Amino acid sequence: xxxxxxxxxxxxxxxxxxxxxxxxxxxxxxxxxxxxxxxxxxxxxxxxxxxxxxxxxxxxxxxxxxxxxxxxxxxxxxxxxxxxxxxxxxxxxxxxxxxxxxxxxxxxxxxxxxxxxxxxxxxxxxxxxxxxxxxxxxxxxxxxxxxxxxxxxxxxxxxxxxxxxxxxxxxxxxxxxxxxxxxxxxxxxxxxxxxxxxxxxxxxxxxxxxxxxxxxxxxxxxxxxxxxxxxxxxxxxxxxxxxxxxxxxxxxxxxxxxxxxxxxxxxxxxxxxxxxxxxxxxxxxxxxxxxxxxxxxxxxxxxxxxxxxxxxxxxxxxxxxxxxxxxxxxxxxxxxxxxxxxxxxxxxxxxxxxxxxxxxxxxxxxxxxxxxxxxxxxxxxxxxxxxxxxxxxxxxxxxxxxxxxxxxxxxxxxxxxxxxxxxxxxxxxxxxxxxxxxxxxxxxxxxxxxxxxxxxxxxxxxxxxxxxxxxxxxxxxxxxxxxxxxxxx
Numbered sequence: 419x420x421x422x423x424x425x426x427x428x429x430x431x432x433x434x435x436x437x438x439x440x441x442x443x444x445x446x447x448x449x450x451x452x453x454x455x456x457x458x459x460x461x462x463x464x465x466x467x468x469x470x471x472x473x474x475x476x477x478x479x480x481x482x483x484x485x486x487x488x489x490x491x492x493x494x495x496x497x498x499x500x501x502x503x504x505x506x507x508x509x510x511x512x513x514x515x516x517x518x519x520x521x522x523x524x525x526x527x528x529x530x531x532x533x534x535x536x537x538x539x540x541x542x543x544x545x546x547x548x549x550x551x552x553x554x555x556x557x558x559x560x561x562x563x564x565x566x567x568x569x570x571x572x573x574x575x576x577x578x579x580x581x582x583x584x585x586x587x588x589x590x591x592x593x594x595x596x597x598x599x600x601x602x603x604x605x606x607x608x609x610x611x612x613x614x615x616x617x618x619x620x621x622x623x624x625x626x627x628x629x630x631x632x633x634x635x636x637x638x639x640x641x642x643x644x645x646x647x648x649x650x651x652x653x654x655x656x657x658x659x660x661x662x663x664x665x666x667x668x669x670x671x672x673x674x675x676x677x678x679x680x681x682x683x684x685x686x687x688x689x690x691x692x693x694x695x696x697x698x699x700x701x702x703x704x705x706x707x708x709x710x711x712x713x714x715x716x717x718x719x720x721x722x723x724x725x726x727x728x729x730x731x732x733x734x735x736x737x738x739x740x741x742x743x744x745x746x747x748x749x750x751x752x753x754x755x756x757x758x759x760x761x762x763x764x765x766x767x768x769x770x771x772x773x774x775x776x777x778x779x780x781x782x783x784x785x786x787x788x789x790x791x792x793x794x795x796x797x798x799x800x801x802x803x804x805x806x807x808x809x810x811x812x813x814x815x816x817x818x819x820x821x822x823x824x825x826x827x828x829x830x831x832x833x834x835x836x837x838x839x840x841x842x843x844x845x846x847x848x849x850x851x852x853x854x855x856x857x858x859x860x861x862x863x864x865x866x867x868x869x870x871x872x873x874x875x876x877x878x879x880x881x882x883x884x885x886x887x888x889x890x891x892x893x894x895x896x897x898x899x900x901x902x903x904x905x906x907x
Contacts, residue, residue, distance in 0.1 A: 546651025651745020745862025
C-alpha cells in the first residue's frame with residue numbers, strides 16, 4: 419500500500435492562504451506608537467504631580483521608545499495590500515505591547531515581573547483582577563495608572579489611530595474590521611472610529627461629573643468612572659465599592675450598564691435618530707437580560723438566604739457588575755448553591771456586541787437561541803421549503819454561525835485546561851471555576867482564588883487567558899499559529 423504525502427490531506431484553502439509579512443506588521447505596529455504614548459504619558463504626568471519619580475521614570479522609558487517608533491515610521495505609508503491576517507495579528511500585538519509597556523511601572527510598586535504582567539494585562543484587557551498585595555499603600559498615581567489602562571483598553575486602543583492618524587483607505591478599513599464591532603453599520607471605518615471615540619469621551623465626562631460629586635474624594639470618583647465606562651472594575655479601595663454610599667455604588671454601576679450597551683446606540687442618539695437607536699436593539703437586549711437575571715437572583719436569595727433589603731441591593735449590584743463584566747463588588751461573591759450558577763451565567767453572557775463589555779455577548783446568545791428554535795421548526799417543514807435563519811429581518815450567514823461555534827468551543831476548551839491546572843494546585847473546584855470564567859469573560863470578580871499568593875504558573879496562565887478573552891481567542895491563536903508565518907512545504 420502506498421503512503422500518501424501529508425500535503426495530500428491539506429485542504430484546498432491552504433494553498434490560497436496568505437501569510438503574515440513581519441515587516442508589514444512591524445510597520446503597522448510602529449504606526450500605532452501614539453497609542454502607547456496615550457497609555458503611559460498621562461499616568462507619568464500624574465506621578466510627577468505626586469513626586470513619585472521612580473514611577474515617572476518607569477513610564478518615561480516606554481514613552482521614549484514609543485516616540486522613537488513613531489518617528490521612524492511617520493513618513494512611511496502602509497501598503498495598500500495590508501492583509502486581513504496582518505490586521506488581526508497587529509491588533510493582538512498592540513494589546514500585548516501595551517501591557518508590556520506598563521510592566522516596569524508596576525514593578526516599581528514592588529511587584530514581581532510575572533505579577534506586574536498580570537496587573538498590566540488585567541488593566542489593558544479591562545478585566546480588573548488584581549494580585550497586588552498592598553495596593554492600598556500605593557500612591558494615587560498608581561491607581562490612576564490602572565484605571566487609565568482600562569479606559570484606554572475599553573475603546574481608545576481600537577479607535578484613536580484609525581480616527582486621528584491613518585488616512586482613509588484599505589489598510590484603515592481592514593484594521594477597523596479587526597478591532598471594531600459592527601463596522602458595517604457606518605459607511606467609513608474612519609468616520610465610525612471618530613464617532614465611537616467621541617461618544618466614549620462624552621459618556622466618560624457626563625458620568626464623571628455626578629460621580630465626582632457623590633464620591634467624597636473627587637480623585638476616586640474620577641478613576642472609578644474611567645474603570646466603570648470601560649467595564650473594567652479596578653477601584654482605589656481594597657474593598658472595591660463596599661465602603662462607598664449606596665448612591666455612590668449606584669452611580670458607578672449605572673456607568674457600567676451604559677458601557678455594556680453598544681456604543682453605536684449613543685452615536686445614533688447623538689445624530690437625533692432615537693428610532694434607529696431603539697431598533698438597533700442593544701438597549702432592549704441589555705435591559706431584558708439584566709431584568710431576567712436580577713429577578714431570578716432575587717428569588718434565589720429570598721428562598722435560600724435570610725436577607726435584608728439593604729443586602730439585596732448590594733447583591734443586585736454585584737450581579738449587574740458580573741453581567742456587564744465590570745468587576746466591581748459590594749460584598750463577597752457566592753461560591754456555592756444556586757446563586758453561583760446565576761452568577762456564572764451572567765458572566766458568561768456579558769454585555770452586548772459593540773460595547774466595552776466582555777463575555778460571549780447578548781446578541782450572539784440570541785442568535786444561538788434562534789438557531790435552536792429554527793432547528794426544531796425546520797424538521798416539520800417540507801424538504802424543499804426555503805426557511806433561512808433570520809435576525810432583525812436579515813439572513814444569518816453560515817460564516818456567522820461557524821464563528822460563534824468556534825468561539826464557544828475555544829472558550830470551553832480554555833476553561834477546561836485552566837480548571838485542570840487549578841485542580842492540580844489543589845484549589846477548591848467551584849471557586850476556581852468561578853474565577854476562571856470571570857477571567858476569560860474579562861469580568862474581574864473573584865471568589866478569593868485570584869490573589870497575591872497565587873502560584874506563578876497560574877498567574878501567567880490567567881494573564882494569557884485575559885489576553886485571549888479580550889480579543890475573543892481567534893486573533894491571539896492566529897498570531898501564535900506557525901501557519902500564519904511559515905509557508906507549507
